Amino acid sequence: MINFEALFKISYGLYIVSSGDKNKGNGYVANTVFQITSEPPKFATCCNKNNFTSEFIQKHKAxxxxxxxxxxSTEIFGKFGYKSGKDFDKMVDTQIKYGDTGVPIILNESIAFFECKLVQTIDVGTHLMFIGELVDAQIIDNTKTPLTYLHYRQINKASAPKNAPTYIDKSKLGTKLKSKKSGIYKCIVCGHIYDEDIEEVKFANLPVDWKCPICGADKKDFIIV
Amino acid sequence: MINFEALFKISYGLYIVSSGDKNKGNGYVANTVFQITSEPPKFATCCNKNNFTSEFIQKHKAxxxxxxxxxxSTEIFGKFGYKSGKDFDKMVDTQIKYGDTGVPIILNESIAFFECKLVQTIDVGTHLMFIGELVDAQIIDNTKTPLTYLHYRQINKASAPKNAPTYIDKSKLGTKLKSKKSGIYKCIVCGHIYDEDIEEVKFANLPVDWKCPICGADKKDFIIV
Incomplete structure (x- = not known):
C-alpha cells in the first residue's frame, strides 16, 4: 500500500508567484518552484487551472x-495562500515593485525574488506547468533564512490547500488526529487544528472576533473533530 | 544586473533518481524532484540529456x-553525484530493492522512497523533464530528517555539478573566493574547496592517497585557486 506520508519527506520552499500589471494583478502561495535548466536559466512552477493567477500568467506571459x-507571518498566508483574488484585490496594502516584464513582485516578508518571461506552458492534468526564462533576480534581505514547507507545516500544523499540487486527502493518511476527542477544532477553510491541550485556552473562551491564525477565517468556521 | 545568488534561496531536497532493471541500472543525485498534481499524484524530475540515467528512464518508462x-555520507555523493554510470556499475555494493515497475530503488542512506511510471517526457532544452505517476511510496526511517540542498551546500561547501539544472557558472557570481591567495585548493571534479585556514593542515602535507571528501577524486585533481 502506498504510504502517502513518505511524500512529506520531499523538500520544498514557499513562494508567492505573481503576475498581472499595474492595473490588475494577483499572486498565490506556491511550493512547487524549481530551476529546470541552467543554460539558459529556466524555472518552472505548477499552478492549478482554477487558480486566478493562472489567467494572469497566460495573459501577461510572465x-x-x-x-x-x-x-x-500567518497574515501573508491568509491573504495569498487561502483566499482567491477573484474575491478581493490582493495587491491593495501590499508592497509591490513592478519588474522588467511589467509584472508585480511582492516584497513583503520576502528575502529574494526573481522574474521570468513565460516560454512554455505544459498541461499536466489538474495543473498547468509554467516554464519561464530568467529576466531578473535580486536579494532583498541576505540575513534571513528561506522558509521551507517542512518548517511551515511543523510550526503552523497547517496543510496544503485543495488547489496545491501537494494537497493530500487526509483519508489517505494513517492520520493521528484524535477523532471524536473533545477539545480539537479544525478550520474548514485551511485545515488548521486548534488543540485545547496545546493552546491552554478553551475554544469556547476565545473572543468572538478571534480569527484562524493561518488563514484569517472566522471562529465560526471551526468544527469539532 | 541579475544577482544569481538570489537563486540559492530556492529550497530543494536531495535525492537519488534511478531507473533500469535487475540486469543493468543507474542512478544519479538530483535536487529537482517535486510533486506537480495531487489527483492523480504525479511527480517531475529534470535530467540532463547527457545523463546516463536519462536513457534508462526512457527505455524502462519508470x-x-x-x-x-x-x-x-560524502561517499554516496561521490558515487551517485559526481561520477557517471557510463564508467562503472553504480549498482554494485549498493543496497537495492526492485520496485513494482522493476526499477531499482536505492535504499542506502535514504529515509523514504517513491516509484513512478513515466507518463510524459518534456524537452526543456539541455534537460528532459520526466513526469511520472505514483506507483508506490514508503518510509524507510521516520526518525531522520531529509537532507536539503541548502544544508548540503553549507556543510560541504560544494557546488552543483555541470549537468545539474541548478549549476551556476562561478564567473556569474560576485564570488568571495580569494583568488590567487595561496592556501585555497579546488577539486576540478566536483568544485570542493580545501581551505588551509579552515582545515588547519597544509594541502601539501596531506597523504598522497588522500581523496576529495566529496567526490573521491585524487589529491592531484586539486588546483590552487
Missing part, C-alpha cells in the same frame, strides 16, 4: 517569484 | 526516487 522568509 | 537523509 511571472515573478518572491521567496518567503522563515518568519513570514 | 523511475524511482530515494530521499536522502541529512547525514548522508
Amino acid at each position: 511571472f515573478s517569484v518572491s521567496i518567503l522568509a522563515q518568519n513570514a | 523511475f524511482s526516487v530515494s530521499i536522502l537523509a541529512q547525514n548522508a
Whole structure:
C-alpha cells in the first residue's frame, strides 16, 4: 500500500508567484518552484487551472517569484495562500515593485525574488506547468533564512490547500488526529487544528472576533473533530 | 544586473533518481524532484540529456526516487553525484530493492522512497523533464530528517555539478573566493574547496592517497585557486 506520508519527506520552499500589471494583478502561495535548466536559466512552477493567477500568467506571459522568509507571518498566508483574488484585490496594502516584464513582485516578508518571461506552458492534468526564462533576480534581505514547507507545516500544523499540487486527502493518511476527542477544532477553510491541550485556552473562551491564525477565517468556521 | 545568488534561496531536497532493471541500472543525485498534481499524484524530475540515467528512464518508462537523509555520507555523493554510470556499475555494493515497475530503488542512506511510471517526457532544452505517476511510496526511517540542498551546500561547501539544472557558472557570481591567495585548493571534479585556514593542515602535507571528501577524486585533481 502506498504510504502517502513518505511524500512529506520531499523538500520544498514557499513562494508567492505573481503576475498581472499595474492595473490588475494577483499572486498565490506556491511550493512547487524549481530551476529546470541552467543554460539558459529556466524555472518552472505548477499552478492549478482554477487558480486566478493562472489567467494572469497566460495573459501577461510572465511571472515573478518572491521567496518567503522563515518568519513570514500567518497574515501573508491568509491573504495569498487561502483566499482567491477573484474575491478581493490582493495587491491593495501590499508592497509591490513592478519588474522588467511589467509584472508585480511582492516584497513583503520576502528575502529574494526573481522574474521570468513565460516560454512554455505544459498541461499536466489538474495543473498547468509554467516554464519561464530568467529576466531578473535580486536579494532583498541576505540575513534571513528561506522558509521551507517542512518548517511551515511543523510550526503552523497547517496543510496544503485543495488547489496545491501537494494537497493530500487526509483519508489517505494513517492520520493521528484524535477523532471524536473533545477539545480539537479544525478550520474548514485551511485545515488548521486548534488543540485545547496545546493552546491552554478553551475554544469556547476565545473572543468572538478571534480569527484562524493561518488563514484569517472566522471562529465560526471551526468544527469539532 | 541579475544577482544569481538570489537563486540559492530556492529550497530543494536531495535525492537519488534511478531507473533500469535487475540486469543493468543507474542512478544519479538530483535536487529537482517535486510533486506537480495531487489527483492523480504525479511527480517531475529534470535530467540532463547527457545523463546516463536519462536513457534508462526512457527505455524502462519508470523511475524511482530515494530521499536522502541529512547525514548522508560524502561517499554516496561521490558515487551517485559526481561520477557517471557510463564508467562503472553504480549498482554494485549498493543496497537495492526492485520496485513494482522493476526499477531499482536505492535504499542506502535514504529515509523514504517513491516509484513512478513515466507518463510524459518534456524537452526543456539541455534537460528532459520526466513526469511520472505514483506507483508506490514508503518510509524507510521516520526518525531522520531529509537532507536539503541548502544544508548540503553549507556543510560541504560544494557546488552543483555541470549537468545539474541548478549549476551556476562561478564567473556569474560576485564570488568571495580569494583568488590567487595561496592556501585555497579546488577539486576540478566536483568544485570542493580545501581551505588551509579552515582545515588547519597544509594541502601539501596531506597523504598522497588522500581523496576529495566529496567526490573521491585524487589529491592531484586539486588546483590552487
